[in-house]
Amino acid sequence: MSKNNGRVTLQDIARATGFTVNTVSRALKNKEDISRETCLKIQQVARDMGYVRNFLASSLRSGRTKTLALIAGSMMNPFYSVLTDLIQQEAGRLGYSVMVFCSREEQDTELQAVENALSRQVDGILITPCSFDSPALSMLRSSGVPFVLLSRYQEGTRDDCVYCNDEEGGYLAGRHLIDGGHRHLAMLTHHQVVFSSRERFTGFRRACREAGLPEENVRFACLEDPDRILAQLKEWIAEGITGLFSFCDVEAWSTITLLESAGFRVPGDLTVVGFDNILGYLKFPKPISSIDCCLQEEARAAIEMIRRRIHDPSLPQQQLCLPVSLVSRV
Amino acid sequence: MSKNNGRVTLQDIARATGFTVNTVSRALKNKEDISRETCLKIQQVARDMGYVRNFLASSLRSGRTKTLALIAGSMMNPFYSVLTDLIQQEAGRLGYSVMVFCSREEQDTELQAVENALSRQVDGILITPCSFDSPALSMLRSSGVPFVLLSRYQEGTRDDCVYCNDEEGGYLAGRHLIDGGHRHLAMLTHHQVVFSSRERFTGFRRACREAGLPEENVRFACLEDPDRILAQLKEWIAEGITGLFSFCDVEAWSTITLLESAGFRVPGDLTVVGFDNILGYLKFPKPISSIDCCLQEEARAAIEMIRRRIHDPSLPQQQLCLPVSLVSRV
DNA sequence: TTATACAACATTAACGTTAATGTTGAGATA
DNA sequence: TATCTCAACATTAACGTTAATGTTGTATAA
Numbered sequence: 001m002s003k004n005n006g007r008v009t010l011q012d013i014a015r016a017t018g019f020t021v022n023t024v025s026r027a028l029k030n031k032e033d034i035s036r037e038t039c040l041k042i043q044q045v046a047r048d049m050g051y052v053r054n055f056l057a058s059s060l061r062s063g064r065t066k067t068l069a070l071i072a073g074s075m076m077n078p079f080y081s082v083l084t085d086l087i088q089q090e091a092g093r094l095g096y097s098v099m100v101f102c103s104r105e106e107q108d109t110e111l112q113a114v115e116n117a118l119s120r121q122v123d124g125i126l127i128t129p130c131s132f133d134s135p136a137l138s139m140l141r142s143s144g145v146p147f148v149l150l151s152r153y154q155e156g157t158r159d160d161c162v163y164c165n166d167e168e169g170g171y172l173a174g175r176h177l178i179d180g181g182h183r184h185l186a187m188l189t190h191h192q193v194v195f196s197s198r199e200r201f202t203g204f205r206r207a208c209r210e211a212g213l214p215e216e217n218v219r220f221a222c223l224e225d226p227d228r229i230l231a232q233l234k235e236w237i238a239e240g241i242t243g244l245f246s247f248c249d250v251e252a253w254s255t256i257t258l259l260e261s262a263g264f265r266v267p268g269d270l271t272v273v274g275f276d277n278i279l280g281y282l283k284f285p286k287p288i289s290s291i292d293c294c295l296q297e298e299a300r301a302a303i304e305m306i307r308r309r310i311h312d313p314s315l316p317q318q319q320l321c322l323p324v325s326l327v328s329r330v
Numbered sequence: 331m332s333k334n335n336g337r338v339t340l341q342d343i344a345r346a347t348g349f350t351v352n353t354v355s356r357a358l359k360n361k362e363d364i365s366r367e368t369c370l371k372i373q374q375v376a377r378d379m380g381y382v383r384n385f386l387a388s389s390l391r392s393g394r395t396k397t398l399a400l401i402a403g404s405m406m407n408p409f410y411s412v413l414t415d416l417i418q419q420e421a422g423r424l425g426y427s428v429m430v431f432c433s434r435e436e437q438d439t440e441l442q443a444v445e446n447a448l449s450r451q452v453d454g455i456l457i458t459p460c461s462f463d464s465p466a467l468s469m470l471r472s473s474g475v476p477f478v479l480l481s482r483y484q485e486g487t488r489d490d491c492v493y494c495n496d497e498e499g500g501y502l503a504g505r506h507l508i509d510g511g512h513r514h515l516a517m518l519t520h521h522q523v524v525f526s527s528r529e530r531f532t533g534f535r536r537a538c539r540e541a542g543l544p545e546e547n548v549r550f551a552c553l554e555d556p557d558r559i560l561a562q563l564k565e566w567i568a569e570g571i572t573g574l575f576s577f578c579d580v581e582a583w584s585t586i587t588l589l590e591s592a593g594f595r596v597p598g599d600l601t602v603v604g605f606d607n608i609l610g611y612l613k614f615p616k617p618i619s620s621i622d623c624c625l626q627e628e629a630r631a632a633i634e635m636i637r638r639r640i641h642d643p644s645l646p647q648q649q650l651c652l653p654v655s656l657v658s659r660v
Numbered sequence: 661t662t663a664t665a666c667a668a669c670a671t672t673a674a675c676g677t678t679a680a681t682g683t684t685g686a687g688a689t690a
Numbered sequence: 691t692a693t694c695t696c697a698a699c700a701t702t703a704a705c706g707t708t709a710a711t712g713t714t715g716t717a718t719a720a
Contacts, residue, residue: 005393006474009706020670025708033668050472055450056395057706060386060675063335067450074415076611081411085404088432097446100430102418116427120385120397142380144336254614261617261660281406284584285615287591330591339676350700355678363698387676390705 008051017045028053059121068306069117071101071110071127071136072150079250080128082281083150086299087126094307096123103130105191110136118143124306126150131194132157146309148302151293153319154195160309162302162320164293166199169324173200173245173273173291174207176326180271182243186219186236188255189247190229197222197247200275204245230258237269249274253285267330277327287329297322338381347375358383389451398636399447401431401440401457401466402480409580410458412611413480416629417456424637426453433460435521440466448473454636456480461524462487476639478632481623483649484525490639492632492650494623496529499654503530503575503603503621504537506656510601512573516549516566518585519577520559527552527577530605534575560588567599579604583615597660607657617659627652 010028014021019042027034027042028051059065070087072080080102088098099122101113107130114136117125125147129137132154140147141159149161170187177185187204189197201220208218219236223229233255236244246252252274256266266272277292279285301320309315340358344351349372357364357372358381389395400417402410410432418428429452431443437460444466447455455477459467462484470477471489479491500517507515517534519527531550538548549566553559563585566574576582582604586596596602607622609615631650639645 010708011706021706022671022708023669025706026669029708035668038668052445052448054390054706056386056390057675058708060384060390060677061706061708063675065386075405075411075418076415078408078411078612081405081408081414084411084430085406085432088405088430097429097431097450099427100414100418101427102415115382118382120427250614257614257616282408284580284587286587340678341676351676352678352701353699355676356699359678365698368698384676387705388678390707391676391678393705 007054008046008049009054010051013042013046013049013051016049017042065121065123066096067099067120067122068096068303069099069101069113069120069122069125069127071103071113071117071125071129073105073128074102075100077250078278078282079248079276082278083128083295083299085281086296087150087303090299090303094303096303103136105130107131107134107136110134111139114139114143118145123310124148126302126306128152144313146306146313148306148309150302151298152193152195153321157319158317160305160317160319162298162305162322163196164298164322165324166196167203167206169275169291169293170200170203170205170245171207172203172324172326173275174204175211176273176289176328177243177245177271178207178211178213180243182271183213184217184239184241185213185243185245186221186241187245187247188220188229188232188251189222190224190251190254191247193247200245200247226254226258229255230262233259233264233270234262237264242270244270244272246272246274249276249278249285249288249290252288252290256286256288279329280327289326289328289330292325292327294322294324337384338376338379339384340381343372343376343379343381346379347372395451395453396426397429397450397452398426398633399429399431399443399450399452399455399457401433401443401447401455401459403435403458404432405430407580408608408612409578409606412608413458413625413629415611416626417480417633420629420633424633426633433458433466435460437461437464437466440464441469444469444473448475453640454478456632456636458482474643476636476643478636478639480632481628482523482525483651487649488647490635490647490649492628492635492652493526494628494652495654496526497533497536499605499621499623500530500533500535500575501537502533502654502656503605504534505541506603506619506658507573507575507601508537508541508543510573512601513543514547514569514571515543515573515575516551516571517575517577518559518562518581519550519552520554520581520584521577522552523577530575530577556584556588559585560592563589563594563600564592567594572599572601574600574602576602576604579606579608579615579618579620582618582620586616586618609659610657619656619658619660622655622657624652624654 010021010024013024024042027039068091075081091098103110110130128150149159151163153161153163187201221232246255252272259266272288274288274290277290340351340354343354354372357369398421405411421428433440440460458480479489481493483491483493517531551562576585582602589596602618604618604620607620
């Protein structure tokens with residue numbers, strides 16, 4: 001034992017074995033220039049003494065923390081928490097730990113998270129930014145630290161990012177409803193993620209046009225207040241709308257909850273299609289058809305992207321658009 | 331600029347201002363022995379140069395990382411992700427960042443998480459352990475690092491922990507169903523968290539006894555396989571059971587989903603009461619009555635407990651049991 | 661036999677920060 | 691005037707690890 005809060009250090013092992021600190025370090029990292037015998041002996045002693053490497057010291061010296069930061073909206077939103085879980089799994093495969101920060105979709109909280117992450121010398125940052133002109137993003141860009149945008153895309157972006165084909169997703173959602181016999185459709189967004197929302201609606205409308213539905217049969221609304229949402233839904237239903245495309249699964253479920261508590265039947269009065277296919281990971285909510293953006297693949301790709309950038313910062317930036325598919329349920 | 335991955339260091343600021351590294355350090359930390367004038371000047375220069383403190387170096391020297399580890403089951407389970415969010419908020423208030431690890435309820439993954447956390451020199455660890463005899467716990471106990479058990483309790487435990495009054499929660503759930511006119515009740519657990527589960531059922535039965543229900547009117551089952559769960563539910567319903575107490579909200583919802591997809595009505599064929607009152611944080615699922623264990627308070631208390639222990643390791647250990655209440659919905 | 665090569669270690673310095681202690685000069689005190 | 695005090699800084703060393711470079715003794719090649 002020594003000073004390090006009673007924790008065993010290389011120093012202690014060195015004293016115990018008679019070798020130098022450096023030799024102990026190399027032995028524990030299975031490096032060359034150490035005889036098989038001493039290597040095993042040192043490792044044994046380290047185990048016996050309960051040695052745990054001090055990552056701070058190691059990172060400070062080596063310049064690598066083997067840590068990534070994930071800055072997401074909120075862990076209260078299953079979309080983010082599922083993504084977080086997947087990111088952790090994929091990162092873990094490569095030996096990375098993940099520090100999770102929540103921006104609560106607030107720009108200053110997000111900025112603090114970035115500062116914090118930078119301060120902790122993370123090797124890379126994964127972020128679903130509040131917006132594309134958030135101060136957090138400019139700080140990231142000028143920091144020189146590798147970062148990848150998750151589930152966010154804006155035309156003309158030069159930042160590394162992984163997102164899914166929103167337009168195609170909207171198209172598939174539209175076609176699914178049309179194939180189900182629905183001729184009067186609407187898309188609903190609660191909390192607007194601008195680009196995705198627009199793209200999804202664009203695809204949605206494309207499907208409608210393709211099917212020959214008149215423009216006035218296709219509605220769109222972006223509402224946050226539950227009361228106004230319910231009012232809008234009632235209006236739509238009264239107008240004969242029977243198919244609803246929700247911006248995402250989470251919003252779909254809260255819409256369904258709203259409708260059911262108001263006495264409507266889903267499906268029945270309204271058929272709802274979601275987006276993200278969170279049901280592939282979250283088992284408990286009501287099954288709904290959804291656009292699968294393959295979050296697992298997104299996580300995998302993002303980790304791979306940041307890994308490569310950490311390894312070679314001079315690589316050309318990449319905007320990776322992942323394919324989507326429809327998962328039909330019920 | 332210097333070597334630190336192109337990042338500005340105290341050294342750089344020292345050169346720029348003509349002061350020594352130590353003076354710069356003290357100025358940036360607003361310590362004494364620095365004239366107001368130089369303090370402001372140094373801080374200004376630091377800001378201009380885009381200085382970000384290197385937490386690794388700082389922590390290595392000071393022995394404090396201002397970081398907590400949270401080791402939870404999985405971010406795919408809203409109970410844990412909501413708890414994580416709350417923990418982060420409370421920790422943030424005190425200037426702590428949180429490293430999140432998922433054990434996936436596996437003992438070896440959990441052990442790895444603990445090792446990882448210790449290796450990163452976190453100031454304290456919050457954990458919802460797989461079990462009370464998991465190797466992770468013994469490692470924690472012998473590590474000397476402050477830790478607090480979250481939402482877990484076992485009779486006779488000496489570890490610091492924060493949990494809720496499971497027995498009382500079960501009692502309230504039982505009484506709620508009985509007050510609703512139900513005379514034939516059951517409790518269902520999917521994934522068994524042994525102590526909590528037993529306690530909740532004990533309280534549940536107490537309510538039943540108190541109301542004079544005969545023993546055979548009160549059932550219990552612990553099943554994981556959805557098919558067997560559904561079969562059991564059908565059997566119960568056929569036997570006249572009308573009130574169901576679910577181990578937790580998440581399980582309640584998946585039970586409801588099972589029932590509804592099998593053509594049953596909830597409530598109607600079966601009234602379901604959950605536990606945790608996750609609906610207070612998660613807005614999208616179907617509203618159900620639930621036992622509120624006040625997760626926010628649990629998070630607050632846990633952070634306060636670990637803060638005090640970090641500050642004074644000699645404090646007596648504490649097992650904090652939080653009160654519960656019923657939240658009736660629909 | 662002597663130079664060479666190499667395995668197996670040791671030595672040194674550094675990562676960026678901070679705690680502990682030292683120094684200095686100006687003003688206050690006797 | 692000599693001593694003391696203290697504000698405002700500087701110097702030194704250390705946190706635990708690792709990269710770069712030195713050193714040694716033995717085995718091999720010429």
